[in-house]
Amino acid sequence: MAIAKGKKEYKMYNVKSMKAEEFINDKEIMDTLDYAEKNKNNIELIDGILEKARLRKGLNHRDASVLLACEIPEKVQEIYSLAEQIKKDFYGNRIVLFAPLYLSNYCVNGCVYCPYHLKNKHIARKKLTQEEIVKEVTALQDMGHKRLAIEAGEDPVMNPIEYILECINTIYSIKHKNGAIRRVNVNIAATTVENYRKLHDAGIGTYILFQETYNKESYEKLHPTGPKSDYAYHTEAMDRAMEGGIDDVGLGVLFGLELYKYEFAGLLMHAEHLEAVHGVGPHTISVPRVKKADDIDPDAFDNGISDEIFCKLAACIRIAVPYTGMIVSTRESKEVRDKIIRLGVSQVSGGSKTSVGGYYAPEPEDECSEQFDVSDTRTLDEVINWLMSKEYIPSFCTACYREGRTGDRFMSLCKSGQIQNCCHPNALMTLKEYLVDYASPETCKLGNELIMKELANIPNEKVRQIVVERLSKIEQGDRDFRF
Numbered sequence: 019m020a021i022a023k024g025k026k027e028y029k030m031y032n033v034k035s036m037k038a039e040e041f042i043n044d045k046e047i048m049d050t051l052d053y054a055e056k057n058k059n060n061i062e063l064i065d066g067i068l069e070k071a072r073l074r075k076g077l078n079h080r081d082a083s084v085l086l087a088c089e090i091p092e093k094v095q096e097i098y099s100l101a102e103q104i105k106k107d108f109y110g111n112r113i114v115l116f117a118p119l120y121l122s123n124y125c126v127n128g129c130v131y132c133p134y135h136l137k138n139k140h141i142a143r144k145k146l147t148q149e150e151i152v153k154e155v156t157a158l159q160d161m162g163h164k165r166l167a168i169e170a171g172e173d174p175v176m177n178p179i180e181y182i183l184e185c186i187n188t189i190y191s192i193k194h195k196n197g198a199i200r201r202v203n204v205n206i207a208a209t210t211v212e213n214y215r216k217l218h219d220a221g222i223g224t225y226i227l228f229q230e231t232y233n234k235e236s237y238e239k240l241h242p243t244g245p246k247s248d249y250a251y252h253t254e255a256m257d258r259a260m261e262g263g264i265d266d267v268g269l270g271v272l273f274g275l276e277l278y279k280y281e282f283a284g285l286l287m288h289a290e291h292l293e294a295v296h297g298v299g300p301h302t303i304s305v306p307r308v309k310k311a312d313d314i315d316p317d318a319f320d321n322g323i324s325d326e327i328f329c330k331l332a333a334c335i336r337i338a339v340p341y342t343g344m345i346v347s348t349r350e351s352k353e354v355r356d357k358i359i360r361l362g363v364s365q366v367s368g369g370s371k372t373s374v375g376g377y378y379a380p381e382p383e384d385e386c387s388e389q390f391d392v393s394d395t396r397t398l399d400e401v402i403n404w405l406m407s408k409e410y411i412p413s414f415c416t417a418c419y420r421e422g423r424t425g426d427r428f429m430s431l432c433k434s435g436q437i438q439n440c441c442h443p444n445a446l447m448t449l450k451e452y453l454v455d456y457a458s459p460e461t462c463k464l465g466n467e468l469i470m471k472e473l474a475n476i477p478n479e480k481v482r483q484i485v486v487e488r489l490s491k492i493e494q495g496d497r498d499f500r501f
């Protein structure tokens with residue numbers, strides 16, 4: 019619905035509308051930011067919001083925006099402490115690992131923050147053949163990865179849906195030594211319901227699509243050409259994905275393109291819309307920041323955020339949507355990941371390459387096809403070792419979607435906290451697989467000590483006994499146990 023004011027038409031906010039400009043409503047966001055600004059020192063209101071947040075049922079975009087705007091040091095500290103506590107309650111000390119796999123960097127779009135834009139004529143353009151995918155996935159399996167996020171530029175001729183489906187099929191079929199990719203998440207351009215249905219039938223895990231920015235005006239400037247320039251088609255993609263049968267969708271914005279408070283409100287409004295219309299909020303939220311890349315200079319964007327604001331954003335997201343996983347990639351350095359993980363992150367990538375074909379062979383310098391510079395360049399073994407030294411349990415678990423725990427079934431288990439009964443033992447068993455098959459001796463020692471300690475944290479005696487038996491079977495060569 020729209021109302022006319024003078025010559026300009028204003029869209030009305032409607033969380034259940036299927037129109038982008040009504041469920042991500044600019045006026046509602048501006049009113050929210052105004053409300054947050056006016057109340058950022060309103061201790062009584064902030065205390066009330068924190069009280070609500072302690073119920074662990076999340077917050078709406080207005081309340082959460084007040085927390086993000088709050089600058090009272092003691093209250094900000096309370097926000098951080100609550101985020102840490104919610105993370106512990108919902109995700110324990112587990113961190114799930116994944117890696118990106120770039121299939122093709124051919125792209126017809128003109129995104130000004132990405133080096134794969136069409137006008138970049140000097141970047142090496144590559145597209146993996148099925149034989150090359152076998153090599154890439156074999157290399158990823160040899161590192162220990164079980165969960166991938168596939169990435170491809172938008173190019174209807176070079177990367178049609180048939181190509182993506184063939185790649186998914188190839189990835190799932192590769193069994194090398196004890197390795198297997200058990201969950202393929204997909205990050206490709208917004209598409210049709212019919213194509214989403216094909217992806218669903220191919221057995222994908224989460225469909226991920228970053229909004230980049232929720233501000234329509236900025237969006238149109240940042241996407242001057244190509245199919246992605248259609249704000250509504252892009253913003254409504256998750257509704258089509260869900261209509262096509264995909265239960266788990268992953269949201270994200272590219273922080274640095276627009277004002278972070280605007281993006282935060284938009285992100286939460288998107289989550290509220292999915293929940294209101296489909297009964298399921300986003301499965302994950304990613305929080306990438308603009309990074310240096312081939313012909314991209316992050317300083318050219320005015321809205322870059324400091325590490326401190328980045329951490330505050332993560333804490334406020336954790337509080338606002340406690341049941342939604344949060345992902346931080348190797349765009350961020352070890353130091354930043356160190357700080358932010360405890361505030362609510364549930365998934366990180368490790369040992370990542372952001373080039374096409376970068377896992378099985380290093381690229382010559384004059385053939386660079388990277389999407390962005392990786393800040394955390396450690397190997398997967400180093401990342402695992404680091405996580406364990408911080409008392410986190412690295413997990414390679416992919417059990418849920420393979421057990422049919424997706425969409426509202428997953429969310430109800432998650433909201434009730436029951437999912438923990440699966441996550442914790444699955445983390446220990448998949449970590450054990452990693453230790454036996456891929457870890458360095460030092461990581462192996464640290465991991466076995468951690469598993470022994472964490473066994474005691476399985477509350478149910480019978481489940482603990484089953485896990486002990488399965489750990490022993492993993493040592494003897496059995497694989498893929500799960501709850």
Ligand code: SF4
Nearest residue numbers: 125129132134135171
């Ligand atoms: S962000 Fe995606 S759509 Fe845009 S240029 Fe890069 S690969 Fe293409």
Ligand code: SF4
Nearest residue numbers: 415416417418440441
């Ligand atoms: S049991 Fe489900 S929610 Fe828990 S780590 Fe495994 S896949 Fe994720």
